[in-house]
Amino acid sequence: MIATLAALVMQLAGAGAGAAFAADDPTITWAASPANEAGPDGRTWVELELDPGESTIDHLAVRNLGAEEITFTLAAADGYLTSTGRFNMLPSDQDSTDAGTWIDVAETVTVPPAGTEIVPFTVKVPANATPGDHAAGIAASVYSVNASETGNRLGVESRIGFRVMTRVSGELRPALNVAAISAGYDLSWNPFAPGAIDVTTELENSGNVRLEVPVSTAESGTQSGSEESGAPDPVQLLPGDRRSTIVHVSEVWPLGFAIVPVEFRPMVVEPDGGVELMAPISQDIFVWTMPWPHLLILLAGALIVCALLLGRRRQAREVERLVRDAQERGRREALANGAPVETGVPAETSA
Incomplete structure (x- = not known):
């Protein structure tokens, strides 16, 4: 289950904006997950393989963990990976142009306290859809309004949902492009201790399928992390994604220069969760390590x-x-x- 929060801030005229949105309202807690007709089925997200023009029906389980009946808004939108590799959906004020438009779901669902409602949704692939992986998300949301210190009313849309990945059949073209690579040497403050090398790469998924890319160096065996800390390893790339990664090589003595072999081992992520190995990509990078x-x-x-x-x-x-x-x-x-x-x-x- 992927939890997302989209904040839509606006000014609401008048004090009578609805008591249901008051700051002292009970806290609303809920969950959304893939399901079958009987209930949640243990899937983390939905993976589909469909032909152009084909459609299928899946299900969404919305659980109300609070003590009051709640009506949730249901919506689908295009999905993407953030700079840290986390999945997210376009906010509701942005129009989807890809797989988010393929999903048809009820606009709302009302769930009793401590109850669960199963909602069917349809995924219909257009006849002219391009082959490869297409990311979308589906979420249940609630809208709340709070007063700011200046007296303005601030609206917040809170969404909880999961991703819906659809692979459209046709010619699959896995491809990874190392768009840029550079390195820098960090001297230790102690002249009698080794320093470290940080190798920064720009990876681009120039194909049409989802990739996982472990990055490592022969010296350290250390795998990559994202430009922002917290990115998962290996690097996740949807088609068209471009992301920076950093490989840290420790225990490097300043001997004037170093040649660091960097290896990329891309893998195609299959809808069933398996991976298909691609040919590795290796590059040597020269680094000045002046003592x-x-x-x-x-x-x-x-x-x-x-x-x-x-x-x-x-x-x-x-x-x-x-x-x-x-x-x-x-x-x-x-x-x-x-x-x-x-x-x-x-x-x-x-x-």
Whole structure:
């Protein structure tokens, strides 16, 4: 069962907008699920395989978990996957153009307290429907109105429903396109610890059937997550979907560069829940992993060594200068006292 919430905010003129929508009304709790004529049948959602022009009848169970009789609005709409891979339906103020228009269901159903009503609905595929998977949803909703702090009346439509997936027979063309791929290296704050690589990919379902796509790298074996945390693995893609995924590769030492093999293993999701493997797609991506902290440490060490060597050299030159000055002073003092001074010239000898 997929629970969705669509908020339609509007201003309602006048204070007498209906006591049934007052803030102190009892909380309404309900559930909706696929069913057969006898009641809920354990399915999470509806999977159908139909030919163009074919129709079938299925059932919806609406359970009222509250203590008062409630009239629910029933509606179908086109389905889609959010950026986190969750299924949702178009809000009621948007027109459906695909499988949501194929579903015919009663406009309302009244359910007694703690009761369940089984409602049939018809799915009729147009004769000109394109082959492949088409997503829709069907939901039971209630409408409530609350007053805001400014006194405006805010309307909220709350929906609970499930998806209806219809595969139309014909030529099925599973296809996955890796639209973009990039990677970046994150250095560790500790220069003596490895960093990590994040590989970001843009996956596009360019075929006409639903795909599941596990993404992994040889280094880590880590599978993908979505751009927003919480996406399921593998990545779910309806026909035409395009979604970003991130593969995190840990324990990567900064050795200047790294080549990361990335593998995509797309699978076609069958209506019976099985999968059909497609040919894997592999790409190698080059990543700079420059060891900047390590280079800075080496540079600092080299500067310290150079400073020490230069200091010792200056000290040696200073000592030599002091020795020369002392020798020169001694020579001048000796000359002033009339003492002979060695000039370094050897004396002549007679034969």
